[in-house]
Amino acid sequence: MARAAGLDARDAACCAAYESVSGAASATVRLLSLDPFDATGVLARLAPDLDDVADRAVRAARTAAEEGVDVLPACSAPLLEIGAELHAGRPVRLFAS
Incomplete structure (x- = not known):
């Protein structure tokens, strides 16, 4: 999707890192x-860490392209997906969106 939008690998990594915390x-x-401005402030303060994560992800992806996916720390982010599935299966919603 990122490539179709004209983004490079770092842009895609930044999107993924931000999505994981936003x-x-x-x-x-x-x-x-909580105050939405406070929550946004936390995200702003995380920006340097998210940049670092994105840079590391791009380096890992380039290494994996040369050496194979076994060098990656993980082949996916399963806990995010598992959490979404658990939330969808709960009989009581914490909030509706």
């Missing part, structure tokens, strides 16, 4: 009634 920040606003 959902939780959004949930804190809805579930705990």
Whole structure:
């Protein structure tokens, strides 16, 4: 999808890193009634760490392209998917979106 949008590997990695934390920040606003500006401030302060994660992901992907996927720390992010499945299967919703 990133390639179709004209993004490079680092752009795609930045999107993935941000997505992995922005959902939780959004949930804190809805579930705990935290100030949205405070939640956004936390995301802003995480920017250097997210940049580092994106850079490391690009390096790992390039290494994997040369040496195979076994050199990657993980082939996916299963806990994010498992959490979504568990939430979808719960009889009571914490919030509706």
